[in-house]
Structures are given as C-alpha cells and as structure tokens.
Amino acid sequence: MAIVGATGLVGRTMLDVLDEMDVPIDSLALYASERSAGTMLEFRGTTLTVQKLNEHSFDAIDIALFSAGGVLSRAYAPIAVKAGCTVIDNSSAFRMEPNVPLVVPEVNPDDAMNHHGIIANPNCSTIQLVLALEPIRKRFGLNRLILSTYQSVSGAGQKGIDQLHDELQGIEPQERISPHPLAFNTVFHNRIHEERGASTEEEIKMRREIRRIFSMPDLPIAVTCVRIPTTGGHAESVYAELDAHWTIDDIHECLSDIPGLTIIDDSQNDAFPTPISVAGNNNVFVGRIRKDEDHPQGLMIWVVADNLRKGAATNAVQIAELLMKKNS
Amino acid sequence: MAIVGATGLVGRTMLDVLDEMDVPIDSLALYASERSAGTMLEFRGTTLTVQKLNEHSFDAIDIALFSAGGVLSRAYAPIAVKAGCTVIDNSSAFRMEPNVPLVVPEVNPDDAMNHHGIIANPNCSTIQLVLALEPIRKRFGLNRLILSTYQSVSGAGQKGIDQLHDELQGIEPQERISPHPLAFNTVFHNRIHEERGASTEEEIKMRREIRRIFSMPDLPIAVTCVRIPTTGGHAESVYAELDAHWTIDDIHECLSDIPGLTIIDDSQNDAFPTPISVAGNNNVFVGRIRKDEDHPQGLMIWVVADNLRKGAATNAVQIAELLMKKNS
Numbered sequence: 001m002a003i004v005g006a007t008g009l010v011g012r013t014m015l016d017v018l019d020e021m022d023v024p025i026d027s028l029a030l031y032a033s034e035r036s037a038g039t040m041l042e043f044r045g046t047t048l049t050v051q052k053l054n055e056h057s058f059d060a061i062d063i064a065l066f067s068a069g070g071v072l073s074r075a076y077a078p079i080a081v082k083a084g085c086t087v088i089d090n091s092s093a094f095r096m097e098p099n100v101p102l103v104v105p106e107v108n109p110d111d112a113m114n115h116h117g118i119i120a121n122p123n124c125s126t127i128q129l130v131l132a133l134e135p136i137r138k139r140f141g142l143n144r145l146i147l148s149t150y151q152s153v154s155g156a157g158q159k160g161i162d163q164l165h166d167e168l169q170g171i172e173p174q175e176r177i178s179p180h181p182l183a184f185n186t187v188f189h190n191r192i193h194e195e196r197g198a199s200t201e202e203e204i205k206m207r208r209e210i211r212r213i214f215s216m217p218d219l220p221i222a223v224t225c226v227r228i229p230t231t232g233g234h235a236e237s238v239y240a241e242l243d244a245h246w247t248i249d250d251i252h253e254c255l256s257d258i259p260g261l262t263i264i265d266d267s268q269n270d271a272f273p274t275p276i277s278v279a280g281n282n283n284v285f286v287g288r289i290r291k292d293e294d295h296p297q298g299l300m301i302w303v304v305a306d307n308l309r310k311g312a313a314t315n316a317v318q319i320a321e322l323l324m325k326k327n328s
Numbered sequence: 329m330a331i332v333g334a335t336g337l338v339g340r341t342m343l344d345v346l347d348e349m350d351v352p353i354d355s356l357a358l359y360a361s362e363r364s365a366g367t368m369l370e371f372r373g374t375t376l377t378v379q380k381l382n383e384h385s386f387d388a389i390d391i392a393l394f395s396a397g398g399v400l401s402r403a404y405a406p407i408a409v410k411a412g413c414t415v416i417d418n419s420s421a422f423r424m425e426p427n428v429p430l431v432v433p434e435v436n437p438d439d440a441m442n443h444h445g446i447i448a449n450p451n452c453s454t455i456q457l458v459l460a461l462e463p464i465r466k467r468f469g470l471n472r473l474i475l476s477t478y479q480s481v482s483g484a485g486q487k488g489i490d491q492l493h494d495e496l497q498g499i500e501p502q503e504r505i506s507p508h509p510l511a512f513n514t515v516f517h518n519r520i521h522e523e524r525g526a527s528t529e530e531e532i533k534m535r536r537e538i539r540r541i542f543s544m545p546d547l548p549i550a551v552t553c554v555r556i557p558t559t560g561g562h563a564e565s566v567y568a569e570l571d572a573h574w575t576i577d578d579i580h581e582c583l584s585d586i587p588g589l590t591i592i593d594d595s596q597n598d599a600f601p602t603p604i605s606v607a608g609n610n611n612v613f614v615g616r617i618r619k620d621e622d623h624p625q626g627l628m629i630w631v632v633a634d635n636l637r638k639g640a641a642t643n644a645v646q647i648a649e650l651l652m653k654k655n656s
Contacts (some may be wrong), residue, residue, distance in 0.1 A: 010501060094494035144623075148476035150514050150556065178598075184558045185604045186478050188616065194595045197618050199574035207621075220622030224565040224630070228478065228556045230512045237476035237552040237565075248525035252579075267522045270506075276513045286514065287517075290525050294548030302552070 001320070002061045002085075004048050004076065005068030006030035007039050009157050010090060013313035014065055015043050016198060017282070019290055021317060024324070031057055032068065058083040061179060067314050071269050079116030086323060088119050088316045090291045095120040095212075096326060102212050106260045109133045112322050119319055124311025125149050125202065125225065125234055125327040126209040128284045129233070131261060131310070132303045133240060135254050136213065141243025142295075147206065150228050150235040152275060152307050153182050161231055187227045200225055232279030236303040243297070251299065260310070265289050273304035281306055282314045329648070330389045330413075332404065334378050334394030335367050337417060337485050341641035342393055343371050345610070350646060352652070359385055360396065386411040393644050394418060409445030414651060416447050416644045420533055423448040423540075430540050433646040434588045435462045440650050445463035446648055451638025453477050453530065453553065453562055454537040456612045459589060459638070461568060463582050465542065465630045469571025471625075473549045474529060475534070476554050478563040480603060480635050481510050489559055506555070515555045527622055528553060560607030562639060564631040571625070579617050579627065587636070593617050601632035610642045 001018075006013045011032075018025065028043055030050045037052035039238030051057070053072070058064060058080035066073050067090035077094070096098040101111040103122045107130050112119055122130070133142065155159045155243050156177040166173040167183035178187045187203035199207075202225040209221050225275035264273045267288040273285030284305040305311055329346075333339045339360075346353065356371055358428035359380045366379035379385070381400070386392060386408035393416035394401050405415045405422070422428040429439040432447045435458050440447055450458070452584045461470065481488035493545040494501040495511035506515040527535075531552040539547050583591050593615040601613030612633040620626030633639055 015626060021455065081428060146474050146567050148552075150478070150554065180598075180602055181604050184560060184564050185602050186556070186558065187602060188600055191595050191598070194594070196580070196595065198595055199618060218622075219621070222567060222620040222622065222626055222628060225617070226478065226563075226565065228514070228558075230514065230557070232512060235514050235552065235554075239474050239567075265524070267519050267524065267526055270508075270519070274508055274513050274515060274518060276509050280489070288552070290527060292548070292550040294546075298550055298553060300550060322385075 001025050001027070001113060002029040002031060002058065004031045004064055004066045004072065005096060005147060006041060006106070007032045007036040008067060008230050009154060009308055010067040010312045012041070013308045014067065014317060015041060017309065017313045017317045018298065021321070023317060023321060029057070029061060033072070042213045055079055057086040061085045063088065063320050065320065067316070068184040072149055077118055086115065086119070088121060088319045090121040090312055091153055092110065092123065094118050094203070096208055102209060103319050104130055104315060105256070105322055106131050108213055112319055113326060121312065121316045121319065122156060122213060123202070123205045124208045124307040125151065125181070125206050125236065126213070127235055127311050127315050128234060128305035131208070131284045132255070132286050132301065133238070134298070135243065135258050136251060137238070139254050140189040140246050140250075142214070142216070142240060143239040143243055145210070145219065146239040147221070147223045147235060148237045150224045150225070150230070150237070151225060151264055152230045152232060152234055153177070153227055153228065154231050155234065155307055164229055164231065183229055185229065189225055190225065199223070209292065230275040231305050232306060234307040235275055236326065238301045238303055239292070240299045241295070241297045242299055244297070245296075248289055248291060255286055259283060261286065263287065263289075272302060275304060278306050280306050280309070282309050284310055329353050329355070329384065330357040330359060330392040332381060332392055332394045334369060334402065335360045335364040335393060337482060338395040338635055339378055339477065340642040341347035341367070341636045342395065342645060343369060345637065345641045345645045347372055348558055349649070350627060351649060352540070353647060356464060357385070357389060359440035361400070373397055377448065382500070383407055384599050386413040389413045391648050393415065395640065400468050403579070405446055412443060414443065414447070416647045417642055418449040418640055419642070420451065422531070423450065424429070431647050431648055432458055432541060432643060434459050434586070436541055437650055438573045440653060449640065449644045449647065450541065450574060451530070451533045452483060452538045452635040453534050453564065454541070455562055455639050455643050456562065457534070457566065458538060458541045459612045460583070460614050460629065463586050464568070464570065464579060464627070467582050468545070468574050468578075471571055472548065473538070473547065474567040475549070475551045476565045477553045478558070478562060478565070479553060480558045480562055481505070482559050483555065483562065483635055492557055492559065499613070510558055513557065517553055517555065525597055527551070560603040560605040560634060561632050562635040566629045566631055567620070568623045568627045569623070570627055576617055576619060583614055588612060589614065591615065591617075601648060605633060606632050606634050608637070610637050612626070612638055
C-alpha cells in the first residue's frame, strides 16, 4: 500500500486510521512532493521516510491512497493505474468521471467493485451528509434538500489551521486560505465563476456528489457552504423533504444501529453533537432531529463528523478495506 | 430618557448609539441592578453614575430603553408606564403580547404609533432578517422561509464573550452560557421543552416574531439557530421562496437604496459580509445573492449584522427617534 501526500493533514490521519483499524498491510510506502520528501513518520513502531513521488513509485504497490491535491492526482493516478495499482483518490479530480465510482462504503459499497483503477473519495461535507441521510432516504424517500454547512478551517489543510491559530495569537499569518480573517469570523470557499449569483466550488461539488452517490440526478439541492473558526469537524444544518409519512420516533429508530452513525439527541441533558465532541472519532453524528411544524414532510437534522476522519482518511481506508475483502 | 441595564453589553452600546446618532436628550438616567449600581459611565463628555433601579426611577422620564432581561422588564416596565413613561423593551417579555407593538423602524414604523406604553424590540436574529427581506417580500411576495443562523456568543451578553475568551486562553471560565465549550465549537441555545424534537427558545422566538412583524401569521418558517465562536455579529443563511418571477439583478436592484441596508456581493473581489466586517456598523448587510438552480422561486441570501447594534441597541434607539418625531 502507498499514501501519496503522506505529510498532509489527511495523509497523517490515514496513517493513524490504518493503524487503529488494524488494516493488514505488507508494506507501506509514503510519498509526497519534493518539499516534504525526507520527512520521517512513525507507523506501527517503524520509522518510515517519505519519498519523492516519481514515475516508478507504484511499480510494486497494490492500493494507493492519494491525498495530495487534484493536480498531483491528475498527473500520477493514471501512472499508478498503468502499473497495476488501484487508486483511492481524495481529490476532486475524478469525482464526476462516469467510469470512476464515487463511494461511501456504508451507502454504495457495490459501486466500488465497478472501478477501472480509480475510486474517488467524496468531498468531506458530502460523505457525512449521505451517510446520515441514506437510511432515511431508503425508508421514507427523499425529494428535496436545503443545506447550510458549518465547516472547519482544517478543510483547507494545515494552512487553514495555521491561519486561524496565528490570528488568535495576534501573529500575521504567513499564508492565507482566505483574504478575510478566519478568527471570530465566517468566510466562504473560493468561487469558480465570477458572475453574479454564482455558487462556490464547494457548493457545486456537494450538490453534484450527493446526486451521484444517491443515483438521483435530478434531486433538488440548495447548498450554502460556510467556513467557521472550528478545527475538529464539519457541522451541517440539514433540511430534507421526505416522501412518506414519518414521526420523530421513526427517524430515531431508522438511524439506530446503522454502522458508522451515532445519534446524540437528548434534550433533557442538553446533548447534541459538536465539532469538539466528534473530533478524532470515525463516526458521523446526528442530533437535533426535528419536524418542520409548517411542512409535515420537512425533516431537520444536525449532522457532525470529523472532516479529516470520516470526511477523508477514514472513508478512504474503508474503501481500501472493501477492495481487500473482495480480493481475499 | 433612561437606560435600564446600562452596564450590560447592549446598555453600553445604547449609550454609544445615542451619542453617535445625535439623539436630542435633555437628561439621561442610567439604571441597573444593585450589583452594578455605582458604576460610572461617560456620555457626551459627562460622567454619569449608574443608579439602582427603584419604584420611583421613572417619575421624570419620558422614554426608557430596557435591556436588563425579561424578569426586570416584567417587574418594572408596568411601573414605568404608570409613571407616564414609554418603554422600549429589548427583552422577550412582551414581544408576543397583542397590545405591545413589535417594531423594526424600516419595516413597520406605523405599528410603533399604536402602543399602550410598551414597544418591544425584536430578537437580534429577527431584526436583521426582516429588514433584509422586507423589500423583497413587498415586491415579489414571500411564501416560505428556511433559516440557519451563525450567531455571535455576544448574544448571551458579556458572559458569552468571557467564556469564549477564557477558553481561548486556556482559563477555566467562571461562568458559562453553555455546558459545552464555545471555542472552536458550535452550540445551540437553551431548549424550553424537554421532549424529543423540540426547538430551542431562540428558534421559537424567530419564527413567531418574523410572522408577527410581517403580519403573516401562517408563513411557513423552519429555523435552526446556532452559536459559533464569533463576537462581532450574527450571520444567517436564508432560503426564501418567493411568489413572483425574479432574477438576481432584480434582487440587487430591489435591495439598493434601502435605508439601513448594504449589499456586499462582488464575486470578482471575493467580497461578502462577515461578522468581523460588520462589527460596529448600524446597518444590515446582504451578500451571496443566489437563485436555487432546482427551484426557480428559491432565493438564497447571506444576511449579517452587528447583533448588539441593529440587533439590539440601534433598533431600540431608532424606535425612540420615531416616538420623538411623532411628539415633536
């Protein structure tokens, strides 16, 4: 196995998750760009040296987890595939390509089996949303989504965390993920279109990816993606219109005993999931399960997950496990 | 004139706003609870001593701005009214009483004239929302709202700011507005019902108050209110279904030249309102004006305002100005 982008926030979390989940690995190669090559990382008691990525990096690799950005994925994933390696790619480079499955193992594991060398890991905000909604969608139907996100600055990698922490300490950040301050503030992701009324890249991704994973190409989805000064996880205010009749107890029952999902919704004890309470956990958490008093099909839920774990590293490792089970 | 709760965050902001707006005041009495009595505050070059509130505090007062919590308002507003004083109350104590007008001067100024001694200042989250939506509602009609808020911890007063700052400095807070951490986190307001599926008090207030100010008692409104680690202002992700056909340019035009409202929505320069950019300003700011690609009547906007200013002190002072103009 190999990790490409091993020194990044997601790459390092992949190392942790591979270890914690006891994934059977014969050998692990760690790759990064020239700047990070030479870095030493611990894995299962051994010190591994991060190597510079090159055209022969995948000659003896079965599965490569890519998390080094879209440019590197586009350049090196085809080389890896040609060498016989299966790529699980955390960038957005291939997510909308028809012959690249976009997979959340709890939701559409079968799609992973129809790959042609590359499997895409969805956007962090997408993963936690589809995992929380899938049991509800299967049982009660889904015909509309209106979403507002509360995203951790770690979604932009170490740079986002550094900008926030520098600002909180009164230091001028060396690099910025936003021209606006992050501390005590809310900002939006980059826009790819400059015309009036355009959505951001993050908003466009969420809408496309949810539709693709649910195989509902016409599902109406309105998304507003916001970064807030948190670091532990992404939260989402989810408004979903369902088809069938349902009660609050039905939703609680429907979300119980779902692998990878935890309900925290105890009004008496002021209990709900928060970015801090989910940090370091691999599950997706759901709370504040409510019914719209003015629209009986309108369900409101609050979905929180560690964006570096289930939103990225954990989901990628779980896809790798799916492939290993198939091949064993 | 008098300010009740003069030493609180909103009370102090009222002093600033009265001065900045050049409100003509013969004399200004400052009141607070016993604990804060004796505090010295500056106003227009004079030092005023905060006095302990008592049953004769309003004997020579024409207008009293109350911002000392619902319990004090319920106890002392009737005493003030009996003494011939008009009360502008920032608490939620009287907001839903039929004979107490609930007023945002730019939206329903005429309602202020039909008071019986008390005029209620709406909830901070309500004020900025109705101000931003009113021009759109008047021109294109409004038939549904789905709202998610990003609220400053200053909404809970100085205690909220102190808890956040203490946590950021690694100090155990002496008082807490939430059992959950505020730093790097998201929390909800208190719930008043303990059953499953209940909304918080803040969510219930917003729905009721928006309906009342718009005189639309059946307007469908779904609200999720969230506190985030900001201090400068509240932000709101607003999804509104309108009646008539409209374009993005129509909305820009409709919101231009509206008193108290500023549009910041320049994609080319990554410009949108943020809690930090609006702090200290009396206006409500609107950005990210978008159309739901899947629902042609669905309008998405981002509304931000300083919750201590237009969300509280500024709106109360503007109501006082309305009364003064009427009486002059």
